[in-house]
Amino acid sequence: MPRVLLIIAVVMLTVYCVVEVAQSRGYRVRAMPRWLWAFAVIALPVVGPVSWLLLGRPLKHRPQVRGHRAPDDDEDFLRGLH
Incomplete structure (x- = not known):
């Protein structure tokens, strides 16, 4: 039973990473081209998805509120207004 759960977890992680690679913008992907990440995620069962999560996925950009102020x-x- 633990072996089956491990296999299901690896398959779910791989599917999640394949979908994330497919949905990410090519110019925001880090370290390698997007098609190579897709190949690595599919071909290398555990190493590929973990590498994508740590090294390849785009960084989330937070909106910067530098010179913006409220109208009032x-x-x-x-x-x-007068």
């Missing part, structure tokens, strides 16, 4: 904090905006 902008004096020019408030002057234009």
